[in-house]
Amino acid sequence: MKGTAVVFGAKGFIGRRVTAALTADGWRCTGVDRYGRATGGAGEVAGPYYSGNDWSSVALSRFLRARGPAVIVNAVGAPWSTDAAVVRRDNVVWPCRLAEACELSGTVEAVLHLGSSHEYGDTARGAPVSESSVLAPVTEYGKSKAMGASYLVRAAYRMDRPLTLIRAFNVIGPGHGTQGIWAAAVRLYRTAVEAGSDQVVANVPLPETARDLIDVRDVAGLVSLAARRPGPAVASYNAASGTATSIRQLFDVFAERTGIPYRFARNFDGLRIGSTWQCADTTRAASRLGWMRQFTLTDSVAAALALDAGTPAALG
Known part of the structure; x- marks a missing residue:
């Protein structure tokens, strides 16, 4: 102990x-x-x-x-x-x-x-x-x-x-709440899987905005x-992951995981101000603590969909 x-x-x-x-x-x-x-x-x-x-x-x-x-x-x-x-x-x-x-x-x-x-x-x-x-x-x-x-x-x-x-x-990952682009993507794809939809439509004004997920x-x-x-x-x-991932790349992974394509609707109403590109240097955590990222973006998407949808088998 x-x-x-x-x-x-x-x-x-x-x-x-x-x-x-x-x-x-x-x-x-x-x-x-x-x-x-x-x-x-x-x-x-x-x-x-x-x-x-x-x-x-x-x-x-x-x-x-x-x-x-x-x-x-x-x-x-x-x-x-x-x-x-x-x-x-x-x-x-x-x-x-x-x-x-x-x-x-x-x-x-x-x-x-x-x-x-x-x-x-x-x-x-x-x-x-x-x-x-x-x-x-x-x-x-x-x-x-x-x-x-x-x-x-x-x-x-x-x-x-x-x-x-x-x-x-x-x-990101399993168990996220209701706010932010990650939670929105999980919610959209969970609903699409449950309803058997053939496409997801997401309100993403700036799909090339990149974040470190x-x-x-x-x-x-x-x-x-x-x-x-x-x-x-x-x-x-x-x-951080040490990788800049665009919103488009994030949705690409959701689409690949579920087989459901997406389309962006670019509505700028209520757009929040923030940096359009973020990425972290993770050298210090690796060198001082021996920390290494264990979960890929694909791992996070799979875990979140399995948790929220409750039907991991249906998601491949």
Whole structure:
């Protein structure tokens, strides 16, 4: 047994996989949701923990102290398409309160925080972004993630405890929610398979937009490796595939997997602003932690369709 890990956001898309990976790696995991409900026999966070749009760092610190020496994993985060108030609450206010609680508890051994590729801002086409790149977020979502991480960075230095920042690029794979192009593609193809449709029509204004797509199981694997080797004082790693994949290429894989062709309808209404090309340099995670991507895009598509459609045999 490696010790205790407290995972915040353990019921979310990434948090569930992170908790499973840490448990499989020998950690004794406690998962906590935003309302203070905990798993792993820990009971609930006592006291006035959550009220409206804020949390009590005092009540949270008591909970952490009761858990004893532990590694803290923050997998809480609002997706960038959520409304501004929720983004600020989950991406700024929450990590601020968590940082305060970690300092107050005096029992934190290390902190791992799930950040976002949007903290880097716009990236130059053809130039993979590395962890040493200057953070220059341009979207409110990216700014919120960078601000939230800054509270944990300052707390880590004051506590003299290691902090690891895992900046996740576009996370895909089985169990995704309802937002983003990945979830939309899964939903469209699941519906098409169930209905026996002969074509999928997707609203994609800019199909050549490219993102670095990484399976959630690979992100969880990186977090687990980083938990084994905390340090230096503040370390950062890109959780990414190292490949820029266009939306068109993504749909090509769905079409190949299901045998159902697609057509893009280019409706620009409600188009979100963001970089048209993203790709990460993953050298640091490979060289320092020995991390390697295990799941291809085809693997992710197959797993997501099997999970959501519930008919893997029908999908070949």
